[in-house]
Amino acid sequence: MSGRVAAEPDRSDNAVASEVSHDDAHTVDPAQMGGVPCIRGLRIPAATVVGMLADGMSHAEILAALPDLEPEDITEALRFAADALRERAGRSFLDPLSRHS
Template identity: 65%
Template sequence: MRFPRITVNPDRMGGVPCIRGLRIPVSTVVNMLADGIAIADILEAYPDLEIEDIQESLGYTSARD
């Protein structure tokens, strides 16, 4: 399965999967959702994110488990 919005770069954030090369780890977004934070609030907290980034973060996490 391909996740073009998820990037892993050993020279950035220690190789932690991030969203589109930004310094926003997938785990941060997924954990916010798990904590009950609304998507609109996540997008407000991280203005560089798009709804598709959040959706793909969930898919990526699900595929890795």
């Protein structure tokens, strides 16, 4: 998996309502969960998994609470959140690996 997440669909009036954006780890579908980025097309938002981690849940607790998840999904949810923050900030200095390029 590349770890990169496809951009969210255009939310403008000209956007195609059925546009679906996805990669191996995440899906953004306006017809599912209001277009919230979900894990592998499941109705589990990436933000839910990140929030569970932030609340102190262990990987094992998250997997028990959300049995459709695979262990890699937790890492991919964190990667999605990090990519979203980098994109929002628009600054490469937020990526520590970019300093060594």
